[in-house]
Amino acid sequence: MNKLIQVKTKKTIPPVPQWRGSLPEPSDTTEPVDYFRHLFHIEIIEEVVRQTNLYALQRDVSRPLNVTVAEMEQFIGVCFYMSIHVLVEMVASTMSLNRWENIKRNLHFADNNNQVPGGDKLFKVRPLLDFLNDSFRGIPMDEMLCVDEQMVPFKGKSQLKQYIPMKPKRWGYKIFILADQHGIVYNFDVYTGSIQPCPGFPDISASGNIVQGRLAGCTFMDDQAMKAKGRGTHEEKMASHNGVNLFAVKWFDNRPVTLLSTFVAAKPTTQVLRWDKKKKEVVHVSRPNVVAVYNKSMGGVDLLDSLIALYRTKIRSKKWYQRIVFHMLDLTLVQAWLLYRGDCQSQMPENVQLPLLDFKIQVAKCLCMENKVSNKRKGRPSHAVVVEKNKRGPQSFVPQDPVHRDRTDHWPVHSPEKGRCKVPGCKGIVRSRCSKCAVFLCFTAERNCFVDFHKA
Known part of the structure; x- marks a missing residue:
């Protein structure tokens, strides 16, 4: 000043x-995965796939990775699963360990040949950060906003790592977040050691340069x-x-x-x-x-931190930027859940709304299964897969609409056990089930619930 x-x-x-502003009326609720894809849209994944395949060739031209968009979504879905369970059957049936490790090893977001010495310190993840910032800026802003620091826990070697003794996680990357009182993010900026003031304003340190206020x-x-x-x-x-x-x-x-x-x-x-x-x-x-x-x-960013910490993706890596990547995936997932909750407020009671845990599980399941061909594992079955106890439990999981209506790799198979048909209104007890959805469906001369269940 x-x-x-x-x-x-x-x-x-x-x-x-x-x-004088106003928020739009809540829209009709959709599937959890639609909220996530609205923020982490297909253009982001396509760019990640392109750069990941390019980096694999740069490392060894004789060993191309050839990862696809479907596999990259599976990779993200497995990451979400691993933030909730250590070992689950869905992870083992989605992708082999070697394939997942190979994708993680080559995961890239920018061409190394375009990096300028002494340039952008966040060059390796800048395209991802810019994509997400553009997505978040498209969300209508509420009245009450706050700017606060967020710490991404990290203790590895990086010149961007900060130490803030008053934070619960003292070591890590620092991010300035613009959010409302509900935790919805509208903008963010990763701290890289110096933040220049706006043109025409004095330099009043990083926090003051982020928010002009002195x-x-x-x-x-x-x-x-x-x-x-x-x-x-x-x-x-x-x-x-x-x-x-x-x-x-x-x-x-x-x-x-x-x-x-x-x-x-x-x-x-x-x-x-x-x-x-x-x-x-x-x-x-x-x-x-x-x-x-x-x-x-003022508590929006603190609320966001607490939600991310509930089911944080804790995947170890020697590459400094991957900690930022996994944090951004978690942040986008929580952001999607908050938008879902906003749409639910006027449409359904709170006790039937999906909590964050169930929301994240449904997104992970859809990313792993929708439009994907079943992974046929070779060799002996893994003993690391969790085996369910032999007792009566809850009803079998019915996949979300995007999964059982994707018309990909659904085949009727014979089951040694009987089960009730999962088509609403049908009370048939049958032995036929879907190979992908893993639910019982009538497939007889009298009733063909298998086709009805998978119609788009």
Whole structure:
């Protein structure tokens, strides 16, 4: 900010402007995988496939990888499975270990021949980051937004690795995230060691350059003086710049905090409850209005962090950039779930909405099965596959619509056991089942539920 701005004490109560924006009406809910593909769309996967095959040839022209879009989706689906279960039958039947390791080893997003020495430090993942940023910017913004730091846990060797002692995960990559109070991300920027200021603005460190917000020449009561006056003490200053009023407030609670706003000031104040260690009782503390508004909307990135940490993809790799890649997959999945929850609010009660765990499982199943030919494993069966206990359990899983209607590799097979047909309304007990969907379906002269079940 310009040092010639006049700063003065402000005690009047400015009117809080009404938000003039609006969010579109929630759309009809679709399959979980559709929300994920809307953000991580086919153009991203096609580019990853192209660069991965190119990198494999650059390493050894005699050993082409020839990975396809379908295999890359299977690879992502397996990664999601591995964030939930260590070993599951779906992983073993989707892709062999050697094939999965080979894809991970060659996973690439940019041509190494185009890398400039001393250039972009995120060159290897820049296309992926740009693709996702473009997807996130297309989401309609809510009113309450916040910018905060996010840590991607990583302890390997990388010049981009940061150490922040106050974070739960102290070592890792730092990302600046713009999100709303629900955790939906609209923009992000991976920290690479320096963030240049916007043209025409002074350099006020990385955090200040990300969000322009510093008032030069504005002085407040020192911390000790505020502490002597007691908790709830606040001081307010105001300045104008280019016709915009800026309200700076310093408030002392357990420790001092300073806030700068363009639309809300200190008054009206409210009373909040705090525990007093000396008095051993709960006391009332005065809180400025700007603090109340800030607290209402500042937790979006923290909420996002907690959701990602629930089922984080923990795949080890010596390549520094793959930790960023797997984090971005997890972030996109959580983003898709939050958008799904937003569409569900006005259409179904909360108790029937999919929790994050079930949502991620359904996305993983669809990525592994839709439009994919069954993987015929050779040799003896693996003993690492989890074997179900021989007891009566829940009903067999019925695949999502995109899977059982993809018209790919569905074959009727005879089963030594009987089961109830899975077509709604049919009560037939049969021995025929689908080789891909693994559900019982009538396939007789009287009823052909097999065809009805797989119709698009």
